[in-house]
Amino acid sequence: MTALLEARGISRSYRLRRGILGGSVEVRAVDHVSLTIERGRTLGLVGESGCGKSTTGRLALGLEAPDSGEVRFDGAPMPSPNSAEWRRSRARMQMVFQDPLGALDRRLPIGAQVAEPLEIHGLDTTRVIPLLESVGLRRDHADRYPHELSGGQRQRAVLARALATDPAFLVCDEPISALDVSIQAQVMNLLTDIQAERGVGMLFISHDLRAVRQVSHRVAVMYLGRIVEEGEPDAVLHRPAHPYSRALVSAIPQPRRAGAKFAPRIVLQGDPPNPADRPSGCAFHPRCAFATEICRAVVPELAPRASDGRTVACHRADDDLPAEAWTKPLERVA
Numbered sequence: 001m002t003a004l005l006e007a008r009g010i011s012r013s014y015r016l017r018r019g020i021l022g023g024s025v026e027v028r029a030v031d032h033v034s035l036t037i038e039r040g041r042t043l044g045l046v047g048e049s050g051c052g053k054s055t056t057g058r059l060a061l062g063l064e065a066p067d068s069g070e071v072r073f074d075g076a077p078m079p080s081p082n083s084a085e086w087r088r089s090r091a092r093m094q095m096v097f098q099d100p101l102g103a104l105d106r107r108l109p110i111g112a113q114v115a116e117p118l119e120i121h122g123l124d125t126t127r128v129i130p131l132l133e134s135v136g137l138r139r140d141h142a143d144r145y146p147h148e149l150s151g152g153q154r155q156r157a158v159l160a161r162a163l164a165t166d167p168a169f170l171v172c173d174e175p176i177s178a179l180d181v182s183i184q185a186q187v188m189n190l191l192t193d194i195q196a197e198r199g200v201g202m203l204f205i206s207h208d209l210r211a212v213r214q215v216s217h218r219v220a221v222m223y224l225g226r227i228v229e230e231g232e233p234d235a236v237l238h239r240p241a242h243p244y245s246r247a248l249v250s251a252i253p254q255p256r257r258a259g260a261k262f263a264p265r266i267v268l269q270g271d272p273p274n275p276a277d278r279p280s281g282c283a284f285h286p287r288c289a290f291a292t293e294i295c296r297a298v299v300p301e302l303a304p305r306a307s308d309g310r311t312v313a314c315h316r317a318d319d320d321l322p323a324e325a326w327t328k329p330l331e332r333v334a
């Protein structure tokens with residue numbers, strides 16, 4: 001069966017103007033990214049701020065076209081942004097962003113906003129109340145304005161609107177990071193339920209690795225526009241193979257069990273990545289404890305490693321790296 005969404009080697013660059021001195025610099029936000037999302041499955045996309053996650057989300061939705069490479073949705077090439085064909089296919093692809101207040105129109109009651117996509121696509125507008133109820137809102141929320149709802153309720157309203165057209169594909173870009181911690185779990189549970197009940201394919205973008213673990217069937221780790229590791233959440237988030245994934249995962253605070261030592265936290269050394277000034281070879285090499293000559297010279301391909309088939313973009317993926325070396329020159333704290 002064809003995948004719901006398939007990106008093949010997509011890249012996207014932007015030109016940024018350089019201050020008062022003029023000129024411009026090219027920022028390669030996404031660099032030869034390939035990913036597959038199956039129906040009813042969630043791909044979690046993680047990585048530091050600015051590594052290209054949101055750009056990947058926009059390319060996956062066809063909001064922007066890649067400079068090179070191809071996005072296929074349901075077996076067919078993604079239509080050009082804003083073409084009539086793209087607008088028609090929009091009903092089947094929706095997105096949920098970080099800031100629900102920004103995503104909603106402050107001048108319109110919630111019910112009217114959920115009805116809007118139904119009207120645009122000629123669907124039955126009496127579905128507004130069942131939609132609100134399906135995300136845990138009440139009938140009377142339909143008449144309220146966004147500022148009359150809590151943050152969690154607003155994100156539920158955004159979800160009701162996104163689900164109105166019964167989409168097959170949902171991009172959730174940091175959907176819980178603007179919410180109170182107490183509300184985050186509720187929205188995560190709702191997303192898990194939505195996925196199980198509706199069988200949507202989802203791209204879940206987040207820097208919260210625990211949230212990613214909860215919803216994802218596959219996880220991809222991004223560094224400076226490239227995917228450096230991809231696999232099942234248990235493998236990537238518990239036994240990460242790429243040195244960058246190791247550092248990312250080690251930063252998750254671990255509950256302390258009686259008598260247990262804190263897991264060592266790997267603090268990345270060196271400058272944070274700058275997409276306008278990409279290092280040669282493996283972009284992670286200036287911060288990597290294991291970098292050798294080849295890492296400085298040659299970009300590693302994302303490929304299954306020989307030992308266990310884990311998909312990693314690392315020249316040293318098959319080397320037996322000593323455990324203690326993970327903290328050198330990376331620093332061990334706690």
Ligand SMILES: Nc1ncnc2c1ncn2[C@@H]1O[C@H](COP(=O)(O)OP(=O)(O)OP(=O)(O)O)[C@@H](O)[C@H]1O
Nearest residue numbers: 014015027029048049050051052053054055056275
């Ligand atoms: N429209 C744009 N114009 C210029 N540069 C852009 C544009 N969109 C993204 N970029 C740049 O591309 C790089 C990747 O940005 P992107 O927003 O995709 O990263 P991200 O991983 O989603 O970050 P965050 O977690 O902070 O949202 C950044 O350097 C960003 O400044």
